[in-house]
Amino acid sequence: MDVIGPALAGFSVAFEPANLLYCLLGVTLGMLVGVLPGLGPAATIAVLLPITYTIEPASAIIMLAGIFYGAQYGGTITSVLLRLPGEASTVVTAIDGYQMARNGRAGAALGIAAIGSFIGGTVAILGLTFLAPLVAGAALSFGPPEYTALAVLGILLVTTLGGGSVRASLLAAAIGLLLATVGRDPIVATERFTFGSDELADGIDFVVVAMGLFGIGEILFNLEQHRGTNPKPPPIGRAWPSRQDWRDARAAVGRGSVVGFVLGVLPGGGATMSSLVAYAVEKRRAKDPSRFGKGAIEGVAGPETANNAAATSSFIPLLTLGIPANGTMAIMFGALLLHGITPGPLLIGQHPDVFWGVIDSMYVGNLLLLIMSVPLIGIFVRVLAVRTAILAPLTVLITMIGVYTVRMSVFDMLAVAVFGVLGYLMKKVGLEPGPLVLAFVLGTLLETSFRQSMRIFHGDLAGFAGRPISGVLLGAVVVIVVVAALRRRSHRKTVDNDVLAVPGPTKEP
Amino acid sequence: MDQEQEEVQEEVQEQVTAPAGRSRTTAVAAVVSLAVGLLAGWTAWGMRVGTLSEPGPGLWPLVVSVVMVLSSVALLVAAGHATESDPFTRGSAVVLLGAVSLLAYAWAFERIGFEIPTALLLMLWLTVIGKEPLLTSLLVTVGATAAAYLLFVVALGVSLPRLIAF
Numbered sequence: 001m002d003v004i005g006p007a008l009a010g011f012s013v014a015f016e017p018a019n020l021l022y023c024l025l026g027v028t029l030g031m032l033v034g035v036l037p038g039l040g041p042a043a044t045i046a047v048l049l050p051i052t053y054t055i056e057p058a059s060a061i062i063m064l065a066g067i068f069y070g071a072q073y074g075g076t077i078t079s080v081l082l083r084l085p086g087e088a089s090t091v092v093t094a095i096d097g098y099q100m101a102r103n104g105r106a107g108a109a110l111g112i113a114a115i116g117s118f119i120g121g122t123v124a125i126l127g128l129t130f131l132a133p134l135v136a137g138a139a140l141s142f143g144p145p146e147y148t149a150l151a152v153l154g155i156l157l158v159t160t161l162g163g164g165s166v167r168a169s170l171l172a173a174a175i176g177l178l179l180a181t182v183g184r185d186p187i188v189a190t191e192r193f194t195f196g197s198d199e200l201a202d203g204i205d206f207v208v209v210a211m212g213l214f215g216i217g218e219i220l221f222n223l224e225q226h227r228g229t230n231p232k233p234p235p236i237g238r239a240w241p242s243r244q245d246w247r248d249a250r251a252a253v254g255r256g257s258v259v260g261f262v263l264g265v266l267p268g269g270g271a272t273m274s275s276l277v278a279y280a281v282e283k284r285r286a287k288d289p290s291r292f293g294k295g296a297i298e299g300v301a302g303p304e305t306a307n308n309a310a311a312t313s314s315f316i317p318l319l320t321l322g323i324p325a326n327g328t329m330a331i332m333f334g335a336l337l338l339h340g341i342t343p344g345p346l347l348i349g350q351h352p353d354v355f356w357g358v359i360d361s362m363y364v365g366n367l368l369l370l371i372m373s374v375p376l377i378g379i380f381v382r383v384l385a386v387r388t389a390i391l392a393p394l395t396v397l398i399t400m401i402g403v404y405t406v407r408m409s410v411f412d413m414l415a416v417a418v419f420g421v422l423g424y425l426m427k428k429v430g431l432e433p434g435p436l437v438l439a440f441v442l443g444t445l446l447e448t449s450f451r452q453s454m455r456i457f458h459g460d461l462a463g464f465a466g467r468p469i470s471g472v473l474l475g476a477v478v479v480i481v482v483v484a485a486l487r488r489r490s491h492r493k494t495v496d497n498d499v500l501a502v503p504g505p506t507k508e509p
Numbered sequence: 510m511d512q513e514q515e516e517v518q519e520e521v522q523e524q525v526t527a528p529a530g531r532s533r534t535t536a537v538a539a540v541v542s543l544a545v546g547l548l549a550g551w552t553a554w555g556m557r558v559g560t561l562s563e564p565g566p567g568l569w570p571l572v573v574s575v576v577m578v579l580s581s582v583a584l585l586v587a588a589g590h591a592t593e594s595d596p597f598t599r600g601s602a603v604v605l606l607g608a609v610s611l612l613a614y615a616w617a618f619e620r621i622g623f624e625i626p627t628a629l630l631l632m633l634w635l636t637v638i639g640k641e642p643l644l645t646s647l648l649v650t651v652g653a654t655a656a657a658y659l660l661f662v663v664a665l666g667v668s669l670p671r672l673i674a675f
Contacts, residue, residue, distance in 0.1 A: 054665050167583040168535075171542055174577035178549055181570045190566035192556060193549070220607055223638060224600035389639025393631050394653055396607075400614060400630075401623065401657055405667040413615035421608045429538040447569040459562030 010356025026063035030070020041071035042328040046214040050402035057339035058357040081233040089271035089307040096299030111240040113304040114373035120305035121366040123257040124312035136320040139345035144452035149473035151446040154323040160484040161268030176436035180443020206334040212416040213433040217423015249301035256302040260309025267325040271307040278306035327434030543581035550574030622672030
């Protein structure tokens with residue numbers, strides 16, 4: 001398949017003035033929400049879904065993608081300066097980054113993080129450019145059994161690797177699958193769980209679920225965790241590493257790019273996990289591991305490169321298979337559906353402008369972010385003066401009016417508030433909303449392809465094992481379940497003595 | 510290793526090993542979802558399950574309900590010996606107030622137009638929930654209500670229910 005031609009054509013989409021503007025808008029917003037602790041990229045994208053409804057699909061996704069990878073840059077700033085990670089994926093950066101800042105090397109830490117992020121991001125986009133068409137091509141032959149296996153694998157990976165306890169994530173996923181069945185049966189149109197309501201007959205709108213759980217739910221949860229005003233950040237000199245810093249960190253940047261790219265492709269891997277693994281890799285490879293925790297520059301460079309590479313490569317399963325790799329990608333999935341575009345192997349052929357336009361815009365976005373994170377960093381540090389007490393009502397307002405505008409429905413406004421409460425309660429009891437949203441998004445696909453498969457196999461469940469690809473995928477499902485169970489058992493034992501050396505599950509936004 | 514550093518390590522450690530369950534609140538949640546799962550399964554059974562080769566509308570919801578029941582039970586078992594808890598505090602009352610205000614906002618939205626409910630919602634969230642000074646709250650409220658009008662009605666061309674139609 002010719003990749004170069006369409007890939008270059010995508011630049012004409014990415015370089016349209018309007019799209020450049022949306023890209024700038026997206027990465028700026030991403031930087032901002034990255035800096036602000038509390039509101040994450042998933043919540044921001046969810047809240048903005050209705051607003052993107054009125055703009056061109058390619059532009060909308062360019063902007064939303066910018067928010068996602070932009071937040072990886074922004075999250076670093078508070079990790080390094082205040083030891084307050086803006087995002088889960090920058091938690092590990094706080095260890096050595098904050099120590100560097102205390103030693104007066106905040107500029108070097110932020111500089112190497114920005115450069116590492118840029119390199120990691122760019123390497124991952126190159127990987128995405130060449131790998132995505134291959135995966136999409138291979139997936140063209142997938143039938144219902146393959147999609148059934150793929151969706152099960154995706155949901156299971158997110159529940160085992162994604163974060164929180166496996167049991168809790170599995171329950172969250174089950175709730176998501178159940179919510180997806182509300183409304184008319186996708187094949188014979190029998191009404192299910194509608195309680196006689198006309199509004200529920202069409203099913204629960206994805207926008208309502210995402211905005212409620214991620215947007216309102218997160219705001220309600222944060223109301224309780226009042227931190228008051230944010231502490232004042234220490235002054236930073238130039239955000240630029242010295243020649244020696246670069247020499248110390250460049251190997252870590254290289255390894256971080258690879259770790260991030262590979263883990264980002266896996267469902268449930270994502271930015272958070274890859275940053276932890278990259279840190280562990282650097283610590284193990286170091287000649288003198290005791291430097292870690294005291295301001296080792298590799299401890300900043302590796303994870304920061306990896307989280308950005310992962311953020312980019314996690315687009316691969318979404319754009320080529322239609323399987324989101326994490327909660328944020330599930331919202332991207334919803335955003336594409338909102339524009340009448342179904343992500344999957346056909347995307348590259350049916351909407352090359354969206355596919356390549358979005359990918360190519362990432363080169364631009366990363367360049368913009370490098371500029372923002374190095375010379376303009378002072379501006380973003382000042383954002384910390386914004387109080388959550390003012391930000392929360394404004395976000396709530398945009399969410400409530402925004403959800404109304406999608407279908408001009410007060411029912412949706414009530415529903416978003418109800419899902420907000422559900423999201424809050426879930427967080428309170430330790431259930432992450434990510435797996436729920438992901439399972440909800442995949443629910444209809446999973447049911448439809450499962451039922452079609454059963455017809456193909458004449459009711460024989462063993463039929464899944466009989467087809468090479470679905471068989472291998474289901475084999476992977478079994479392996480994951482076994483490995484996860486075994487690793488958890490040994491993990492609990494080792495974690496006390498070997499702090500941070502073993503990368504474990506974390507909270508994925 | 511100095512003390513501050515230990516704190517960071519602990520913080521990160523918390524992120525790395527999320528607790529298996531959260532004691533009583535988790536147990537309550539598990540029981541509630543168990544009940545929902547059983548109810549959903551029972552409803553699905555009544556919807557015509559069909560056979561594996563000719564699945565009816567009830568089959569898939571039934572499968573999902575079983576998964577939900579099993580994972581609820583698993584969570585309930587795990588919650589028994591978990592130590593960490595995130596109890597409901599006085600701050601939870603603020604959350605309740607916030608949630609109720611959103612429902613009231615949605616209720617009033619189409620009845621009396623978006624302007625007054627929007628201003629009231631913002632004032633409530635700023636002064637009562639956010640404990641911002643009155644003047645700041647007023648300024649933000651007026652500014653944000655106007656901005657919402659400009660963004661949704663003027664820029665995006667959405668027709669919001671309005672008090673003053675023109």
